[in-house]
Amino acid sequence: MRRLLIASIATAVVSSAVLAQEVRLPLKEGSIRFAVIGDSGTGDGHQLRVGKQLAAQRARVPFDLVLMTGDNLYGMERARDYEKKFTIPYKPLLDAGVKFYASLGNHDDTNQRLYKPFNMGGERYYTFKPDRSSVRFFALDSNYIDDKQIAWLEKELAASGSDWKVMFFHHPLYSSGGTHGSADLQREKLEPIFVKHGVNLVIAGHEHFYERVKPQKGIAYFTLGSSAKLRKGDLKRSALTEKGWDDGYGFMLMEIAGDDLYFEVLSDTAQLIDSGVVHRTGKVAPTPGRSSQPVVATKPASVP
Numbered sequence: 001m002r003r004l005l006i007a008s009i010a011t012a013v014v015s016s017a018v019l020a021q022e023v024r025l026p027l028k029e030g031s032i033r034f035a036v037i038g039d040s041g042t043g044d045g046h047q048l049r050v051g052k053q054l055a056a057q058r059a060r061v062p063f064d065l066v067l068m069t070g071d072n073l074y075g076m077e078r079a080r081d082y083e084k085k086f087t088i089p090y091k092p093l094l095d096a097g098v099k100f101y102a103s104l105g106n107h108d109d110t111n112q113r114l115y116k117p118f119n120m121g122g123e124r125y126y127t128f129k130p131d132r133s134s135v136r137f138f139a140l141d142s143n144y145i146d147d148k149q150i151a152w153l154e155k156e157l158a159a160s161g162s163d164w165k166v167m168f169f170h171h172p173l174y175s176s177g178g179t180h181g182s183a184d185l186q187r188e189k190l191e192p193i194f195v196k197h198g199v200n201l202v203i204a205g206h207e208h209f210y211e212r213v214k215p216q217k218g219i220a221y222f223t224l225g226s227s228a229k230l231r232k233g234d235l236k237r238s239a240l241t242e243k244g245w246d247d248g249y250g251f252m253l254m255e256i257a258g259d260d261l262y263f264e265v266l267s268d269t270a271q272l273i274d275s276g277v278v279h280r281t282g283k284v285a286p287t288p289g290r291s292s293q294p295v296v297a298t299k300p301a302s303v304p
């Protein structure tokens with residue numbers, strides 16, 4: 001009995017030591033919580049497992065929206081493909097009223113913009129702001145960045161004041177991926193606008209792994225494209241990499257509360273891959289080298 005007690009105390013100490021390093025979403029009142037999936041549209045067992053885990057996690061972390069970083073449907077895009085590669089894997093979430101917001105990947109037909117459950121409002125790029133929140137989301141089409149999209153983005157950003165500005169789109173502006181790497185062309189066009197208008201957070205996919213890039217010019221960058229496809233060993237950790245994982249399938253949960261962004265990256269078996277918080281500082285004068293609302297990491301990530 002005594003031995004059992006000692007053993008259980010030892011276990012408790014170990015688990016509290018592990019927990020002490022973790023940053024879990026605080027579920028603050030009035031915060032905005034959302035999930036992120038990327039490169040998800042295979043319709044295979046990996047997508048199904050991630051979908052199942054996503055629904056299971058919602059019991060712990062209630063969220064009402066899911067951002068999709070593109071490659072929403074691989075291969076054919078018939079009605080039955082939308083079912084197999086979207087509505088079936090995420091059925092519990094859709095049934096619960098969770099709204100998905102899609103961005104277009106290189107494998108996606110632009111007609112996806114007309115598919116109601118993707119909430120794109122019929123457009124290749126669009127913006128939305130959840131009710132009573134201080135967060136504005138922008139879905140961009142990084143496949144084709146024409147002058148019209150740039151002008152639209154400039155106008156919408158200028159109107160968004162002190163809101164958190166969260167971009168999501170397919171091609172990562174910064175990446176340590178062996179197959180793709182940083183999307184230089186897109187970065188050339190988008191980064192100066194992000195910096196000028198105080199964008200805080202950029203989420204991309206395309207690479208079939210997870211990478212948290214060190215903040216660049218005061219902007220936080222995450223890449224998550226492993227919600228159904230995986231490119232094991234493709235993450236070539238570089239000076240850009242704060243944390244990376246190319247060893248399994250997963251998704252992200254995020255929470256924005258006040259000036260803090262909390263994040264958890266989870267695998268399809270609920271393993272905590274990365275977690276942490278980034279803090280947004282007050283508005284500062286914009287310079288070409290730094291966003292006007294820079295973020296700084298306040299706590300390093302941990303791996304339990």
Ligand SMILES: [Fe+2]
Pocket residue numbers: 039071105106107170205206207
């Ligand atoms: Fe892609």
